[in-house]
Amino acid sequence: xxxxxxxxxxxxxxxxxxxxxxxxxxxxxxxxxxxxxxxxxxxxxxxxxxxxxxxxxxxxxxxxxxxxxxxxxxxxxxxxxxxxxxxxxxxxxxxxxxxxxxxxxxxxxxxxxxxxxxxxxxxxxxxxxxxxxxxxxxxxxxxxxxxxxxxxxxxxxxxxxxxxxxxxxxxxxxxxxxxxxxxxxxxxxxxxxxxxxxxxxxxxxxxxxxxxxxxxxx
Amino acid sequence: xxxxxxxxxxxxxxxxxxxxxxxxxxxxxxxxxxxxxxxxxxxxxxxxxxxxxxxxxxxxxxxxxxxxxxxxxxxxxxxxxxxxxxxxxxxxxxxxxxxxxxxxxxxxxxxxxxxxxxxxxxxxxxxxxxxxxxxxxxxxxxxxxxxxxxxxxxxxxxxxxxxxxxxxxxxxxxxxxxxxxxxxxxxxxxxxxxxxxxxxxxxxxxxxxxxxxxxxxxx
Numbered sequence: 001x002x003x004x005x006x007x008x009x010x011x012x013x014x015x016x017x018x019x020x021x022x023x024x025x026x027x028x029x030x031x032x033x034x035x036x037x038x039x040x041x042x043x044x045x046x047x048x049x050x051x052x053x054x055x056x057x058x059x060x061x062x063x064x065x066x067x068x069x070x071x072x073x074x075x076x077x078x079x080x081x082x083x084x085x086x087x088x089x090x091x092x093x094x095x096x097x098x099x100x101x102x103x104x105x106x107x108x109x110x111x112x113x114x115x116x117x118x119x120x121x122x123x124x125x126x127x128x129x130x131x132x133x134x135x136x137x138x139x140x141x142x143x144x145x146x147x148x149x150x151x152x153x154x155x156x157x158x159x160x161x162x163x164x165x166x167x168x169x170x171x172x173x174x175x176x177x178x179x180x181x182x183x184x185x186x187x188x189x190x191x192x193x194x195x196x197x198x199x200x201x202x203x204x205x206x207x208x209x210x211x212x213x214x215x216x217x218x
Numbered sequence: 219x220x221x222x223x224x225x226x227x228x229x230x231x232x233x234x235x236x237x238x239x240x241x242x243x244x245x246x247x248x249x250x251x252x253x254x255x256x257x258x259x260x261x262x263x264x265x266x267x268x269x270x271x272x273x274x275x276x277x278x279x280x281x282x283x284x285x286x287x288x289x290x291x292x293x294x295x296x297x298x299x300x301x302x303x304x305x306x307x308x309x310x311x312x313x314x315x316x317x318x319x320x321x322x323x324x325x326x327x328x329x330x331x332x333x334x335x336x337x338x339x340x341x342x343x344x345x346x347x348x349x350x351x352x353x354x355x356x357x358x359x360x361x362x363x364x365x366x367x368x369x370x371x372x373x374x375x376x377x378x379x380x381x382x383x384x385x386x387x388x389x390x391x392x393x394x395x396x397x398x399x400x401x402x403x404x405x406x407x408x409x410x411x412x413x414x415x416x417x418x419x420x421x422x423x424x425x426x427x428x429x430x431x432x433x434x435x436x437x
Contacts, residue, residue, distance in 0.1 A: 063300075064296065064297075064300065067286060067290075067296055067300070068292045068293075068296055071286075071290035073287055077283065077286060077287060081279075081282075081283065081286070081303065084300060084303065084304065085303075085304075085307065088304060088307065165400070168396055168397075168400055169396070169397050169400070173396055176396070177387055177388065177392050177395075177396055177399045178387075178388050180396045180399055180400055180403075181384065181387055181388070181399055181400075181403045184399075184400045184403045184404060185403060185407065188404065188407065
């Protein structure tokens with residue numbers, strides 16, 4: 001019985017880690033669709049978001065089944081409650097990747113990004129995808145050192161985010177209000193995506209240690 | 219101290235959710251007033267009081283965890299506990315969004331954040347968002363499913379205001395430049411997300427009571 005129970009807990013972790021891989025893939029494709037004005041890729045991200053929502057539903061069903069049938073205590077209870085939180089965060093990451101793809105589709109065939117800001121978005125995409133993949137690894141390994149790394153990795157995203165505002169607010173910005181509005185929202189989507197990945201890792205720290213790390217600045 | 223019986227814990231969770239929603243509504247209401255009237259001290263009060271909402275969330279999670287540990291609830295009671303945990307996350311985020319509005323006011327002070335032509339729109343967005351949060355509070359306390367399902371339609375007013383804001387910003391004759399447009403873009407987003415979260419909070423209650431998501435309820 002105990003083994004079947006342990007297996008259920010592992011399956012729950014696997015479902016969440018799988019979600020992380022999916023939202024990493026979604027953000028990777030969404031970023032490419034944005035940078036390369038690739039409509040087909042954008043459509044792919046948009047149509048695949050429903051799959052991420054389905055995996056979330058499966059993960060939550062597993063969590064409910066564990067709570068109802070096994071009445072877990074101590075660390076196991078923390079795992080299940082954290083999984084419920086984590087599934088919400090990761091689903092939101094998928095939604096944010098979807099928003100990026102929708103922006104690419106809305107402006108197609110025009111590029112959303114002026115050439116001078118495109119490299120920053122390429123970098124935000126890279127950092128975001130790496131964070132999502134690392135969050136997935138942390139879910140599987142429960143490695144506290146790796147979980148702590150996500151917080152410092154996220155600093156790179158915050159720097160990029162701040163830098164983009166500096167570019168937009170500069171008097172020499174020549175692309176007008178429309179692109180600035182798009183870029184403001186897109187930068188926010190990447191930054192929030194990263195915040196959610198960090199939140200997932202922080203929940204794992206809580207699972208292992210029983211304590212949440214210090215407050216998250218959002 | 220022995221844990222309270224489950225029905226009392228569930229009552230406690232519903233009351234805490236209601237209290238959190240009311241606090242988030244109050245925070246956004248004050249942040250909006252601070253923005254419209256350029257009242258930086260009020261904005262700073264909102265910033266300082268966000269910790270209270272975070273503390274209520276922590277308290278709610280403790281009660282919920284205790285309920286799971288000592289009573290191992292099943293079926294509707296289990297849904298009520300898990301939904302409360304999730305809703306608390308959404309309400310904490312509503313508090314953060316009110317905080318963000320207040321931060322913009324404080325950052326731009328003594329300059330006003332909003333040009334005159336969008337003031338009324340933001341006053342309306344504030345009113346709609348606060349109403350949604352208060353209604354979500356009522357839904358959490360009363361577990362009234364019919365009221366809970368209504369929030370989704372109420373939110374249409376926010377979506378309309380939000381879309382309208384983009385029309386205003388994208389107008390070639392927009393005279394206030396890029397920095398003001400960037401602030402307004404983010405502020406409008408904060409109000410829209412606040413409202414979305416209020417809808418989700420009510421949805422959690424609908425799910426707790428019925429076992430169905432709100433869009434599956436034939437009302």
